[in-house]
Amino acid sequence: MNVxxxxxxxxxxExxxxxxxxxxxxxxxxxxxxxxxxxxVEDAVEAVETTALALAVAHxxxxxxMLTIGQQLAQLRARLALPPSEHSAAGREGADHEEQPDVPPMPRRRPRQRRGLGPGYQGLRIPSGRTASGR
Structure with a gap:
């Protein structure tokens, strides 16, 4: 059965x-x-955390x-003395064993340098009868 x-x-x-x-x-x-x-290491751990959050909505x-993986990544951050993530499970371990929501928190977004032309780029439109050189 394919779920x-x-x-x-x-x-x-893609x-x-x-x-x-x-x-x-x-x-x-x-x-x-x-x-x-x-x-x-911090960048790689954050990438895995963000990927785990994305996978959590798959099924x-x-x-x-992915919750278990998030908890393990929070422990890894602590063992390597990395700053805690905003979306890690570190703060949930000592909670009063309350039921956690099924919806994972949103990942922390860091501004990155823009690469490429972006997802909305559709190419240049050249009117018929004209060439790319403008003639």
Whole structure:
């Protein structure tokens, strides 16, 4: 029994494929612990946290699994003396075992430098009878 749809939403499949490719590239260049810095580790942990939040909406079973991963990432942050994430599960561990909502919190957004032309870019429109050189 297939519990997930066969077709992803607009852009989801492409972004997931790009994420998988980048993860493989990161693994290839950072295969030794000596190649990591504290900032690089924090960025990678944040990327995994954000990916876990995205996966949590894929299916109810995924949400439970991603909550566990979020808790493990919060513990990793603590062991490596990284600052806590705004969307980590660290603050929930000591709570009075109250029922947690199924909706994960929104990830922290850091301003990044813009790359490329953006998702709305549709190319240049050249009127018929004209060439790209303007003649």
């Amino acid at each position: 997930l749809p066969t077709t992803a939403g607009p852009g989801v499949a 972004q997931a494929e790009a994420l998988a490719d980048m993860a493989c590239e990161l693994h290839d260049v950072a295969i030794t612990s000596a190649s990591w810095s504290a900032a690089a 109810p079973d995924a949400a439970a699994a």
